[in-house]
Amino acid sequence: MLKAIAIDDEPMALEVVKSHAAKVPFIELKAVFTDGIKGLEYLKENNIDLLFLDIKMPDISGMELAALIPKETMVVFTTAYSEHAVKSFELDAVDYLLKPFHLGRFLKACQKAQELHDLRYDTKSGSVFIKTGYDQVKVNFEELLFCEANGNYVTFHLSDEKLLSRMTLNEVENLLPKGFVKTHRSFIVNSSKITKIERHQVTLTNKTAPVSSTYFEAVLEKIN
Incomplete structure (x- = not known):
């Protein structure tokens, strides 16, 4: 199930999205907004998978808003103007729906997401x-x-490289299997890679990660 919201300054356009979304079994439309700023605030406070987003809006354009949303949220643009298509895909949009769009076209965009x-x-x-x-x-x-969190980014420490992604540690934790354990509010480690555990840190192969007192017992339980 994909959790979704829609942002469009036209109430009738939102009614179309609501009607179509109700017919797609794997889409749960959590909220709709005619105010882009309020929609953005909602996105930052809630884990949303998919955003249906109009482009031409009075206070903030869809293009501007798309650059501000959490990177994990997928975007499907919904607009009456075709000239923004190229720019939308530069922003990694999943799809671009040209109004008026029918249920079949809406479903195709949802399936891509x-x-x-x-x-x-x-x-x-x-x-x-x-x-x-x-x-x-x-x-x-x-x-x-x-995995190491730093603000809105997480660094994935692999055996031979590091990868940086704009995510929260909570989102990463939801992706990882049971073998991973939180050792610190900013660290999640692969318990199978732990070679040594001390009061304030764990050693993993040739690297170390901190352990806070809050998580120490949970780490011991995991490795035992």
């Missing part, structure tokens, strides 16, 4: 795709030592 979501979050495969810059990079859990 679902496929991308599944590609990112298929943890059963032993890996996950994360966005780094303009690329989707496959991370194998077996090669992942630990």
Whole structure:
């Protein structure tokens, strides 16, 4: 199930999205907004998978808004103007719906979003795709030592490289299998890679990660 919202300054356009979304079984439309700023605030406070977004709006354009939303949120632009199509894909939009659009075209856009979501979050495969810059990079859990949060970004420390992605540590935690454990409010480690545990840090192969008193007992329980 994809959690979605829609932002459009035209109430009738939002009614169309609501009507179509109600007919797509894997779309849960959580909210709609005629005010782009309020929609942006909602996106920053809630984990939303998909945003249906108009482009020409009075206070903030859809293009401007798309550059401010959490990077994990996929965007489908909905607009009456075709000239923005190229720019929309530069912003990594999943699709571009030209108004008026029928249910079949709306469904196709939703399916594209679902496929991308599944590609990112298929943890059963032993890996996950994360966005780094303009690329989707496959991370194998077996090669992942630990994840380190810094503001709105997370660094994935692999055996032989580091990858930076704009995500929260909570979002990363939801992607990882049970073998990973939080050792600190800013660190999640691969418990199978721990070679030594001390009161204030763990050693993983040739790297170390901190352990806070809050998480120490949970770490011990995990490795035992």
